[in-house]
Amino acid sequence: xxxxxxxxxxxxxxxxxxxxxxxxxxxxxxxxxxxxxxxxxxxxxxxxxxxxxxxxxxxxxxxxxxxxxxxxxxxxxxxxxxxxxxxxxxxxxxxxxxxxxxxxxxxxxxxxxxxxxxxxxxxxxxxxxxxxxxxxxxxxxxxxxxxxxxxxxxxxxxxxxxxxxxx
Amino acid sequence: xxxxxxxxxxxxxxxxxxxxxxxxxxxxxxxxxxxxxxxxxxxxxxxxxxxxxxxxxxxxxxxxxxxxxxxxxxxxxxxxxxxxxxxxxxxxxxxxxxxxxxxxxxxxxxxxxxxxxxxxxxxxxxxxxxxxxxxxxxxxxxxxxxxxxxxxxxx
Numbered sequence: 001x002x003x004x005x006x007x008x009x010x011x012x013x014x015x016x017x018x019x020x021x022x023x024x025x026x027x028x029x030x031x032x033x034x035x036x037x038x039x040x041x042x043x044x045x046x047x048x049x050x051x052x053x054x055x056x057x058x059x060x061x062x063x064x065x066x067x068x069x070x071x072x073x074x075x076x077x078x079x080x081x082x083x084x085x086x087x088x089x090x091x092x093x094x095x096x097x098x099x100x101x102x103x104x105x106x107x108x109x110x111x112x113x114x115x116x117x118x119x120x121x122x123x124x125x126x127x128x129x130x131x132x133x134x135x136x137x138x139x140x141x142x143x144x145x146x147x148x149x150x151x152x153x154x155x156x157x158x159x160x161x162x163x164x165x166x167x
Numbered sequence: 168x169x170x171x172x173x174x175x176x177x178x179x180x181x182x183x184x185x186x187x188x189x190x191x192x193x194x195x196x197x198x199x200x201x202x203x204x205x206x207x208x209x210x211x212x213x214x215x216x217x218x219x220x221x222x223x224x225x226x227x228x229x230x231x232x233x234x235x236x237x238x239x240x241x242x243x244x245x246x247x248x249x250x251x252x253x254x255x256x257x258x259x260x261x262x263x264x265x266x267x268x269x270x271x272x273x274x275x276x277x278x279x280x281x282x283x284x285x286x287x288x289x290x291x292x293x294x295x296x297x298x299x300x301x302x303x304x305x306x307x308x309x310x311x312x313x314x315x316x317x318x319x320x321x322x
Contacts, residue, residue: 068299081299104177104184104224113314122314123225124184139184 048157062087062110098145098161188259191231192266207267210287217306251279
């Protein structure tokens with residue numbers, strides 16, 4: 001404790017600065033938060049949907065995983081069911097491909113119509129390699145979209161399909 | 168392809184690839200069998216929607232052909248074939264008519280197109296997840312029929 005006595009003027013100055021500071025902070029904080037809000041918000045892309053597929057049970061053979069979630073469009077709420085072809089690659093990483101053909105949007109099947117080790121589209125005989133790469137000479141012009149994947153409590157989570165850029 | 172602005176736009180651009188038309192045949196009645204026909208329609212609607220999803224790039228799902236159930240066979244048949252002719256003119260090679268109304272089954276050979284008659288399952292008291300797996304099982308069989316029909320025409 002200093003021996004210098006605090007003068008009335010000093011005391012008032014300190015208190016006013018302190019209280020004023022709190023008030024200013026109280027006013028500024030919400031403003032700053034509002035300004036930052038659009039940056040902090042999680043985009044729809046960051047949304048993951050949990051599937052019923054256990055990650056441990058995945059093999060190198062693509063398996064069909066169906067998952068559904070509720071989607072709200074203005075006044076219209078609906079259950080959307082989506083499908084993914086999921087497998088583990090040589091490195092043991094989980095790969096989830098969208099089954100929507102890049103030609104006109106049919107659903108592709110793994111080894112459909114006896115096409116070994118390929119994805120087959122029954123509509124116009126489109127073919128894709130296991131990686132999702134389109135096979136030249138068939139109608140599709142782009143590789144299959146890929147789902148971002150995540151693991152939660154041992155279950156697979158899938159995000160929003162993104163276009164692949166493999167050559 | 169669905170019957171909406173966006174899908175029809177891509178249909179018009181990719182016409183040569185979309186050669187199959189899918190049309191539900193839906194009876195309507197306001198008498199004692201009202202619930203029965205409504206339930207049939209629910210089933211057929213889910214089934215055709217799923218098939219459209221599977222074969223989006225080659226198939227156009229059009230609004231259902233609806234008719235009064237009491238109408239005579241003659242009337243219904245003439246009206247449907249009038250539709251079918253129009254569809255032929257539009258350049259479709261395959262026409263699939265899905266229905267749960269067994270009266271069509273008796274007139275099958277007079278219909279210009281492939282009739283697929285599915286006995287409907289009452290879905291109203293079913294749990295959603297069970298409902299979808301049931302429809303999916305059904306749809307799988309029709310997937311094979313449709314693919315088979317397409318391949319027949321190739322050879």
